[in-house]
Amino acid sequence: xxxxxxxxxxxxxxxxxxxxxAVREVRDEDIERWIYAYLSHAPLSLTLREIxxxxxxxxxxxxxxxxxDVGCGDGFWWTLRAHDRxxxxxxxxxxxxxxxxxxxxxxxxxxxxxxxxxxxxxxxEIIGNCSLEHVPDIDAALSNLRKSAAQDARLLMFVPTxxxxxxxxxxxxxxxRAPRVAMSISxxxxxxxxxxxxxxxxxxxxxxxxxxxxxRASYGLGSxxxxxxxxxxxxxxxxxxLAKKLTGFYPSKLARFLPRAMLTPAVRLVQWAVSDPLxxxxxxxxxxxxxxxxxxELPETRETRETRDTRDTRDR
Numbered sequence: 233x234x235x236x237x238x239x240x241x242x243x244x245x246x247x248x249x250x251x252x253x254a255v256r257e258v259r260d261e262d263i264e265r266w267i268y269a270y271l272s273h274a275p276l277s278l279t280l281r282e283i284x285x286x287x288x289x290x291x292x293x294x295x296x297x298x299x300x301d302v303g304c305g306d307g308f309w310w311t312l313r314a315h316d317r318x319x320x321x322x323x324x325x326x327x328x329x330x331x332x333x334x335x336x337x338x339x340x341x342x343x344x345x346x347x348x349x350x351x352x353x354x355x356x357e358i359i360g361n362c363s364l365e366h367v368p369d370i371d372a373a374l375s376n377l378r379k380s381a382a383q384d385a386r387l388l389m390f391v392p393t394x395x396x397x398x399x400x401x402x403x404x405x406x407x408x409r410a411p412r413v414a415m416s417i418s419x420x421x422x423x424x425x426x427x428x429x430x431x432x433x434x435x436x437x438x439x440x441x442x443x444x445x446x447x448r449a450s451y452g453l454g455s456x457x458x459x460x461x462x463x464x465x466x467x468x469x470x471x472x473x474l475a476k477k478l479t480g481f482y483p484s485k486l487a488r489f490l491p492r493a494m495l496t497p498a499v500r501l502v503q504w505a506v507s508d509p510l511x512x513x514x515x516x517x518x519x520x521x522x523x524x525x526x527x528x529e530l531p532e533t534r535e536t537r538e539t540r541d542t543r544d545t546r547d548r
Contacts, residue, residue: 256291257291266283266286270282270283270312271487271495272495276468277465279502280506281520283506284458285520287510288390288451292451297319298355299359300321300357300359301361303324307322307339320337326341347376349376349377350380354381356382356385356386358381358385365427365428374443378444381527385526387527389522390453390520391429393452396520397418398418402463433447444528450522451512451513452510452513452518452520452521453511453520455506455507457505461505510522
């Protein structure tokens with residue numbers, strides 16, 4: 233939690249460039265193309281999550297550049313999105329992932345909590361695709377991102393909801409009958425995925441505000457259909473994750489050698505699962521938040537107040 237005396241008041245509102253609730257429709261043919269591409273790149277469980285995020289980001293992104301992708305991984309996302317790749321920059325802490333990302337975007341090995349990304353470049357849009365919850369020092373990360381932001385920049389971040397690991401029929405049943413078991417499973421899942429930060433939107437709003445970001449809109453991601461399929465196909469996804477650790481790629485990549493018709497049933501299944509990509513933040517089916525924040529004036533902290541008071545006293 234953020235200490236009470238360190239949470240500043242939210243800066244004064246500015247007129248947003250678009251209405252906070254503005255959501256654009258994504259073409260069905262684009263969604264289908266993305267699914268075919270992802271099923272030949274990653275396991276079905278990850279495909280479900282990434283397609284849901286792709287639809288969400290295309291629905292609300294500003295389209296401005298340059299863009300910074302925080303935790304860009306191998307950069308595969310950007311082979312699907314309609315952007316000038318020279319305007320897309322990515323950072324990650326994995327040298328293996330960055331080596332692959334450099335074949336697709338401008339990428340650099342960077343710990344966002346330790347240093348500013350691409351000094352000298354001001355980014356119009358910054359995207360955290362389920363990356364910031366993995367950073368132990370979240371204040372340092374958000375502060376460094378603010379330093380990298382243009383004056384009218386926008387931050388779009390996907391983060392897990394606090395109760396995402398309790399979703400699913402088995403976990404719901406265990407919560408009623410054996411809550412200690414359900415909580416142990418939840419802890420194991422969050423530990424495996426290295427989730428340092430599991431907050432609701434109000435806490436994220438406060439964390440962002442104290443680091444120079446003003447939340448303009450927030451959404452939930454997920455439906456009962458997508459969550460059911462995600463959990464059903466999670467066991468083989470774990471096996472593929474371990475294989476990627478050894479080989480550098482998911483075995484699903486071999487699906488590109490299959491006839492397209494063989495992937496069609498899985499494509500239709502994913503289309504059915506992600507037909508309701510954005511939901512209310514308090515929806516019981518939301519497994520992630522999409523939080524959209526504008527760059528704001530950096531709030532005055534206790535340290536900056538003390539520095540200013542000392543300077544004023546000295547100047548008198």
